[in-house]
Amino acid sequence: MAALGLAIREARHAKGWSQRDLSARTHMPQAQISRIENADVDPQASTLTELARALELELQLIPKAALTAVEATVRSTKVRSQERTSKNLMDDLLRLADEAHAMAPDREDIAALRSSLRDLHPLTAALNTRAVTADLKSVQILLHGFLTYPPAERPSHARPIRDAAQRLKDLRNMLVHAPAGERPAYSLDEED
16 A cells, blocks of 8 residues: 555656645545555545546556566656656756847846856756756746846846856756766676
């Protein structure tokens, strides 16, 4: 039951829903969803079916022999989905930065932010943590705001834009200069 509860919680989090949101979609009490997620109850099949339907999941019985392959496929799908989300966010950020630069080509803060985004773009695949995504979304909001502010208000937003550019530059440096993962003690090359 613990694995089932965790799967429901993860699916709910992936959708960005609270237990109350899921409760509203399934017409189940929020307390019942909490008990299921915490493995405090043994839910009926109809309850699981309703939760799965709301979370866009499928309940299936899988032979144990195929479980490893199914789990690997699910992990791979999650990674690809996260990579697509990161890529779409970075593409939008670059587009917004280009628009802001075209609107205010003389602004050094916008140029610095645009440059930081361009430097970070090739590392998009490594940007799929929640903290990084939240920071990128705050930059997205900042750029949206800049593009919609009246021109007279834009100079007052230079510091947040410079700070965002510096955070992105630091993130890029951290990713590029991070120590490599574990390496084997030796390798077999065709030339050896």
